[in-house]
Amino acid sequence: MITVEHLTRRFGTVTAVEDLSFHLERGEVVGFLGPNGAGKTTTLRILAGYLPATSGRAEVAGLDVLRRSLDVRERIGYLPESVPLYREHRVEEMLAFQARLHGMPRREWRRRVPEVLARVGIDERRRSLIGHLSRGQRQRVGIAVALLPAPEVLLLDEPTSGLDPLQRMEMRGLLGELARDHTVLLSSHILPEIEAVCPRVIILNRGRMAADGTPEALVRQLGHATHVRLEALVGADIDAALHTLAGLGGVDRVVDDGPRGLHRSFRILCEQDLREQVGVLAAERGWALRELSWYRPTLEQIFARIALDMDAEERAGRASTTAAPVVAAAGVKAGPGARQAAQAEREERR
Amino acid sequence: MRGTWTIYRRELAGLFLGPLAWVLLGLALCVNGFFFTLYLVGTQGDVNATMMLAQGGSRSFWGLLILMPPLITMRLISEESRTGTLEFLLTAPVSDLAVVLGKLMAATSLLALLWSSILVYAGTLSVLGPAPDWGPVLTSLLGAALLSALFCAIGLMASAGTGTPLLAAFLAFVANVALLSLPFLPGLLGLGPEHLLTRALAEMDVIAHFQASFLVGVLDSRHLLFFLVWTAFFALVATRLLEARRWRG
Numbered sequence: 001m002i003t004v005e006h007l008t009r010r011f012g013t014v015t016a017v018e019d020l021s022f023h024l025e026r027g028e029v030v031g032f033l034g035p036n037g038a039g040k041t042t043t044l045r046i047l048a049g050y051l052p053a054t055s056g057r058a059e060v061a062g063l064d065v066l067r068r069s070l071d072v073r074e075r076i077g078y079l080p081e082s083v084p085l086y087r088e089h090r091v092e093e094m095l096a097f098q099a100r101l102h103g104m105p106r107r108e109w110r111r112r113v114p115e116v117l118a119r120v121g122i123d124e125r126r127r128s129l130i131g132h133l134s135r136g137q138r139q140r141v142g143i144a145v146a147l148l149p150a151p152e153v154l155l156l157d158e159p160t161s162g163l164d165p166l167q168r169m170e171m172r173g174l175l176g177e178l179a180r181d182h183t184v185l186l187s188s189h190i191l192p193e194i195e196a197v198c199p200r201v202i203i204l205n206r207g208r209m210a211a212d213g214t215p216e217a218l219v220r221q222l223g224h225a226t227h228v229r230l231e232a233l234v235g236a237d238i239d240a241a242l243h244t245l246a247g248l249g250g251v252d253r254v255v256d257d258g259p260r261g262l263h264r265s266f267r268i269l270c271e272q273d274l275r276e277q278v279g280v281l282a283a284e285r286g287w288a289l290r291e292l293s294w295y296r297p298t299l300e301q302i303f304a305r306i307a308l309d310m311d312a313e314e315r316a317g318r319a320s321t322t323a324a325p326v327v328a329a330a331g332v333k334a335g336p337g338a339r340q341a342a343q344a345e346r347e348e349r350r
Numbered sequence: 351m352r353g354t355w356t357i358y359r360r361e362l363a364g365l366f367l368g369p370l371a372w373v374l375l376g377l378a379l380c381v382n383g384f385f386f387t388l389y390l391v392g393t394q395g396d397v398n399a400t401m402m403l404a405q406g407g408s409r410s411f412w413g414l415l416i417l418m419p420p421l422i423t424m425r426l427i428s429e430e431s432r433t434g435t436l437e438f439l440l441t442a443p444v445s446d447l448a449v450v451l452g453k454l455m456a457a458t459s460l461l462a463l464l465w466s467s468i469l470v471y472a473g474t475l476s477v478l479g480p481a482p483d484w485g486p487v488l489t490s491l492l493g494a495a496l497l498s499a500l501f502c503a504i505g506l507m508a509s510a511g512t513g514t515p516l517l518a519a520f521l522a523f524v525a526n527v528a529l530l531s532l533p534f535l536p537g538l539l540g541l542g543p544e545h546l547l548t549r550a551l552a553e554m555d556v557i558a559h560f561q562a563s564f565l566v567g568v569l570d571s572r573h574l575l576f577f578l579v580w581t582a583f584f585a586l587v588a589t590r591l592l593e594a595r596r597w598r599g
Contacts (some may be wrong), residue, residue: 045437048441049441051596051597052596070443070445073443080437080438082433084438085435086364088367088368089364097356098442100359101356101357101443102442102443103443
């Protein structure tokens with residue numbers, strides 16, 4: 001339904017999107033993730049026919065977005081992040097305008113307007129001036145406007161930004177519903193939302209594709225941080241303990257995190273949850289356990305990893321073995337603040 | 351063209367839903383009415399001379415004509431670009447030209463409404479005294495509408511090319527003044543009446559084109575075409591500038 005091949009878009013000397021390629025089947029629901037400035041909006045704008053690409057190709061429903069722009073625009077429901085609506089008009093009028101722009105027959109849109117308004121849950125405000133609506137209500141009207149011509153493809157740019165938690169939850173429900181009968185590409189940096197709604201996620205970073213797959217697959221592929229954490233009294237011979245742990249089936253590597261008081265802390269890197277095996281081993285050896293837990297990075301942590309380019313740093317050998325807690329700290333919120341905090345933390349560790 | 355009419359209706363509604371159009375209309379009507387009375391007294395009741403002065407034979411008319419269109423058109427594109435609704439329009443299944451034409455027609459309609467106040471003056475005169483010659487009244491109204499379209503196209507061009515409404519209005523105003531002053535240029539340069547530039551710029555004399563035909567009640571295709579072609583030209587430039595916005599992003 002959507003095909004993007006080697007898409008590049010430059011603004012002067014700034015490259016917003018670079019050599020991006022992906023494909024969406026009909027009916028797929030894909031989440032576009034990435035920090036601010038990663039190129040999500042630019043890509044959506046190119047697909048919506050608002051921006052031309054510098055090079056590369058984009059197709060919607062088999063039509064080139066540049067050459068068959070008007071045909072493509074007829075098939076797309078696009079909601080920009082700014083939720084552009086004429087504030088001086090009433091909700092109904094805005095929808096009527098959209099219907100006329102799409103050349104819908106009057107009889108049809110008369111029937112559909114109450115339908116889509118009910119669907120987004122704002123039918124009681126249809127006579128209200130758009131300027132008088134709250135941010136969340138405008139967001140719904142924006143979605144109603146995008147939905148009205150019954151487009152095959154929905155492009156939603158940050159549909160939940162600026163909503164309160166309750167509205168966000170409702171929006172998530174609505175997005176889930178929409179996913180049933182549209183091909184949807186939506187961008188967000190609210191990760192739980194994407195995880196809840198999208199079976200597939202594309203992560204962009206600095207205009208490039210950083211990852212593409214189901215959230216679980218991404219966690220598996222990019223995680224390489226699933227581990228069992230063990231804190232125990234292992235006696236004086238640390239090397240022997242390390243060796244014993246590494247000898248367990250399914251263990252990739254064991255990292256010694258140093259003493260925690262009398263206890264010693266280990267990270268046992270493994271793909272499968274090996275808590276039971278480690279527990280049995282500890283019982284056999286008579287180690288007094290204080291902690292035995294299973295760590296699996298969330299999509300948020302992976303996102304933060306990509307956004308902060310931690311993998312690259314790790315490859316460069318700069319990050320210490322204690323990089324994992326940094327990821328966890330940054331994963332709470334991948335905003336610029338978190339970024340600074342994480343950076344400061346890393347500086348400290350060095 | 352598909353969508354032009356829809357956009358025209360939206361724009362016209364948008365203009366009248368804001369305060370600016372009402373304020374401008376009110377002020378312009380006051381000015382117009384004031385000068386009309388002045389001309390009526392000044393010509394000692396010559397109704398036809400008064401009508402001609404009120405609709406194209408005087409400075410008040412041309413003053414309004416170079417002031418009003420920039421103020422009406424300034425927001426049409428640059429403001430929409432700022433509020434983001436331009437993104438909505440430019441991703442709707444209508445061409446950029448349809449967007450520009452719809453906006454041009456809306457701005458022109460607003461000004462045509464202003465100029466149609468001449469009908470009230472002429473009607474009042476017919477009821478209260480000697481009726482003016484209706485032929486020139488109607489052709490000058492048509493001419494004023496065409497002139498407005500020309501100046502609105504220039505205004506849209508400025509609005510499409512700039513980021514802020516105020517700058518757009520200022521640029522359009524300067525362009526309007528420049529267009530009307532073109533015929534004076536050879537005189538300033540000291541060129542004779544036979545010089546090529548003089549003759550070429552005489553063809554660009556907007557005021558002469560208007561006064562030679564519409565004002566005196568003559569519908570001449572040559573003058574009609576002059577206005578239509580130049581309006582189309584500026585509308586096309588505005589469309590290109592709108593397109594350029596996409597490239598700039």
